[in-house]
Amino acid sequence: MPSYTVTIATGNQWFAGTDDYIYITLVGTEQCSERTLLDKALYNDFERGAVDSYDVRVEEDLGDIVLVKIEKRKYWVLDDWYCRYITVKTPSGDYVEFPCFRWLVDDKEVVLRDGRACLPQDDKTSLVKQHRQKELDLRRKTYRWREWQPGFPMSIDAKRHKDLPRDIQFDSEKGVDFILNYSKAIENLCVNQFMHMFQSSWTDFDDFKMIFLRIKNTISEYVMQHWKEDFIFGYQFLNGCNPTVIQKCTKLPDKFPVTHEMVSVSLERELTLEQEIEADNIYIVDYQLLDGITPNSTDPCTLQYLAAPICLLYKNTQNKIMPIAIQLTQTPGEDNPIFLPTDDQYDWLLAKIWVRSADFHHHQTITHLLRTHLMTEVFAIAMYRQLPAVHPVYKLIIPHVRFTIAINTKAREQLICECGIFDKANATGGGGHVQLVQKAMKSLTFRSMCFPDMIKARGVDNKEELPTYFYRDDGYRVWEATKSFVSDVVCIYYTSDEKVQGDEEIQAFVKDVCSFGMQDFDHCEFPKSLKSREELIEYLTVIVFTASAQHAAVNFGQYDWCSWIPNAPSTMRRPPPKQKGLADVNMIIESLPDRGRSSWHLGAVWALSQYQENEKQVKAAMAKFRKQLAEITSSIKTRNEGKKLPYYNMSPDKIPNSVAV
16 A cells, blocks of 8 residues: 655744644545544644654555645644645655645645746646636735825735734744834833933933943944044945935036035035036935925924935045035025035034934835835735745745735834824824825836936946945945846746746736736836846846845944934924024034933834845755855955944845845
8 A cells, every 4th residue: 555754844933833633635646645634642743843754545646746735623722833844755755845834723724736836837737727826816815905005005904913814924932012122122221211201301412322321333332423523424325324315416406506605615626516516526415305294293292393405415535425515495595594514513513413314214214114114015915916835936035025014014003103103203203204105105116126227316326436335336246146146046937038928927916016016106117017037037136135135224224323313313303493603502402302202212223223133956046146145245344344334234144035124
């Protein structure tokens, strides 16, 4: 009598094991096995982390094993079970692996295919075609689109983390509770002593050091010591938390009437301002998107303010980026002076602080939340709805969207919701952050998600012109390594452009992203179909890069650059100055966040900056990719040696697979 050896691996997560009854049915090309209870006498089956083997005896050979049906039935109390994989050893000695990596909840059955990736047009038998379609039908019922706010990218249809499908919830030990984590961070950083003085101002700049007592961080300490310097101010536009807004200035906008006479003392090449612009030495940062955003008014006892500044930057003869002019609102006029380095030191310092505050809001809401978290969620939902687990693109993407939907749902539940943590500390709380995303969506295009295009569009792609733009240089290398890996995988399964065109699942995936995830906004220019391998490679590179490298670059430096409160104020408590000569230390301190909001801010940037730590051709592509990443890591490490401000946010050894924090 033929016998098949079935091996089942239970997950290592907390509570992954089960006491419920587990049944298996093997489905072959010739026939099916009997439904068999997997049970060992006097032995606890399916314990957490266990790998259990069983013999399944049949009357006749089943043929090639194409499907495995697993059923979980209640023993005494329903007990969730996480199955990692199942392998079947045939009577001839061959092994077939059936990846699962999902939770079986309630009385549930799951039908698994073998782990070999397969395009839909390459499935030949009706049995596997039907299985493929049933999997997608179920997924589309489980993973539904929902509009959280008008004008936003669509999100998952779940109001709370616990409402998510079990398979995409956080593991128990990985669960995130923003309020709990921030409270722990506040306690660990010894700033909880200031919470009872919530609306009390600090007394001077040194007073902020009181919440630095337990901090050991090279960059944050350097920022604390040098934050007033123009060099540090300018350097952050290249390699700080938000290195995505600086652009080359080819012509001064009419709304920013800077003259040569205003800035001549800051220019070092004996050229006029116009000549410096022509020589590609002038750069600009414009926070126009913040114009008209409603400031936080959730606390009637504390007025909060926003500004939409414009900042002119100059590359001096030492290739340092230095600020040379700042206007705090978008409309020029007598009540909107242009602040200069030659002004009184406190006027100039306050103007720079307003720019840093605007940059904080732009970073948090647009660069970080919208362009990494929310966009990765769009790709993830479309993937679950349109690509079965057997699809090679599903296998490629799935590690890079792990926990993204969960972290975003938690954020909507606790962080960016009404009365959430944003409301406690940020001037864009109380709905301003929603307005900001809605405005930013109008300039979010597919091409702006492509790293090289984004760099080139801002005119900052020339390494000779900006030799210390490490975000750009490291990003280029990681992008190319990622694209090379994606290309290797794509070319294994798609032997021609026609194969891409004929893959109805990949076409449905791309269309779902555009028509539902991006709500078919005319301006977004996301493709609705892909016509070539080249287009597919670029599309998948955008997904992988956004979820991994881009998120790492704009997330994990938050504590470095934002923990020193005056360098990244989350709110301002006095309006932007309308004339020069008024600023002094007291005015600046009264403008900066109070003790309570500083504490919430510090806890937030601490928590958000913490790291969470069979197909031979594909394995070869992965090995090649890992080698490229190791070489990039090594070169970045060498470059950073001895630097007071090392840039490591794009170092591959510090880039997680996915947006999970």
